[in-house]
Amino acid sequence: MSDNNQAEDSLQCIGCGAFIQTQNPNELGYTPNSALKKAQELDNDIYCQRCFRLRHYNEIAPVSLTDDDFLKLLNKIRDSESLIVYVVDIFDFNGSVIPGLHRFVGDNEVLLVGNKEDLLPQSLKRRKLKDWLRQRANEQGIRPIDVALVSAKTNRSVDGLLSKIDDYRQGKDVYVVGVTNVGKSTLINQIIRQNTGIQELITTSKFPGTTLDQININLDDGSKIVDTPGIIHKEQMAHYLKGKDLKIVEPQKQIKPKVYQLNPEQTLFFGGVGRFDYVQGNAKHGFTVYVENNLLIHRTKLANADNFYEKHFGELLTPPDASYIDDFPKLVRYEFKTTEKSDLVIEGLGWITVPEDIVIAGWAPKGVSVLIRKSMI
Template identity: 65%
Template sequence: MIENTEDLYCIGCGAKIQSDDPKEPGYTPVSAIEKGLETEELYCQRCFRLRHYNEVSDVSLTDDDFLALLNQIGSADALIVNVIDIFDFNGSLIPGIHRFVGNNPVLMVGNKEDLLPRSLKRSKLKDWVRQRANAEGIHPVDVVLTSATKRHALDELLSAIEKYRKGRDVYVVGVTNVGKSTLINQIIKQSTGMQDLITTSRFPGTTLDKIEIPLDDGKNLIDTPGIIHKNQMAHYLSAKELRLATPQKEIRPKVYQLAAGQTLFFGGLARFDLIKAPQERNGIVVYLDNNLQIHRTKLIKADEFFARHQGGLLQPPTSDEMETFPALERFEFKVREKSDIVFEGLGWVTVKGGSVVAGYAPSGVGVIIRKAMI
């Protein structure tokens, strides 16, 4: 019988181990605590089920709990490594992060780089990330593009961390679902040989408290909990639907010859209207997940088509998910030069100058325009 669990913590999410309340963070049955102490692999029940059964359960942590932890960063003397999803820049930003970091330098890491077409120049992408960060009041000392799952540019990232931390602690921050814990796991594996120390999942929100990883000079690499950003596409989809909507392999661009007055539906998640066009037939290049179904129809019939087929022909979302799925919000753009219409968290559509277009995404999810990357 274990009398005191006060100093025991889950090595997956960092939550304090407790065996009293299954609904609270860190809950672990007594038998599992005893076994974990014997094997020196003590996981809370939530992390255990996540690792072995790919099941995620909710915990009673609020946004305020997460933000209270981040508030500690401003008073620290540290390098801040801000991990973002380069498919979802706006949804990746921690709201008001410039207030949290204080005077600490920020190294911005664009994750999931391996999913982008090889024809996209990485130097252009780095410049765009920096510009978008500056527009949000963040002035990173550097931008590194990487892939946590493929270990792309991991050495470059480690070198940059060492260069800019200058003997200080390192705080790794990010919103949920950007691959932050996967990236830290890769760093740990490369540095120590230990695999999967920190719980990872495709689901939002698996790290519940700070996890401190010792560095050689006595300082720490500190993993903070993923901040919940409600305007992420991932928060509107089930795990099965996420696999159909978010890219898992390098995107293969698809070209559609559209005339003005035609519409493309991206499942039931998003919509693109070509309202006016510079010529009779226009090459529209779509960069989305290779498995996401795309349907073409006439703009004049698009609303009726969507109402009739969302959850059926147009999915995800499935019919079971439609009750909680937000209505699509419309954004119109006058395109003066070759540009990308970016659907945050999904991908983008490249259109020619001289067009008038509209993009639709779930209410709260951004649709923006940028100069064409390719």
């Protein structure tokens, strides 16, 4: 092995944690040899090409790490003695659940963190929201020691979270876990910023799959915070959208709920990425929609909905934009009959709060989950 390769073996990308290599552009950690030498000469932080492009051009590159690779990394948690900080996206709770997390936790305590709290209306009582999150976690077999609400993006309540972490860890290591795109690396960045003053140490992006290997952050008492890779949740809407369309679908600021008075056999389209049908009921009802404020919503008759979609998909009904409509998955229908006030959830898009005792249907791109749950609000 050359001296150059030996040097590379000891280097990790400061953004994603992947080991730096200069041989294969299609593998993790690749950076051009010239860029590596320049960074070393100037004593600059070293980023792989993928993270460099992500930071400077907001471009994402596909990665070759498999789901099994992610799960193997998380397996280390089971045998550790640590505090688990489990980060979920409040706006997309179901899409941010780690399937079978209880198998990775072992005997370790879990602090549940609901991120993106700033997106929800202030009218929603935060104590009620915490109870709702705890109940949903219990359904997944997780019994959190506490629930914290934060906004990593705005730094809201991060101080309080740090206090909770310090109280509960009792000198132990801390593992931060979550699926891709829940804002986990943004949260870690805030923690680092408050502890060290370093800005943007970990690469952040709206695109899934940014942290490629665990990153250790040393604490004063000799223990550490470990930022683990996000598990890829293939049912997330973000995996099917490109470029600026993500910003049209993923909420950018506090959601303004919209109420639609619908008669039976009426339909709402959410751009071209989702659809809601009021199929059957005894009366006109109000349906409250929680989606990104700038996403265009169109109402039509159920009988005309299929033709309306076929005619306007990629134009009036956008996103997706016309550049990739041929590759965009077809919408798949899921029907439900409600027995209580409920949310019909299209993962990664939002939800519609609906009354009891009606028949409804939700449509989402093939591969994206649609489900019914007890109403959050």
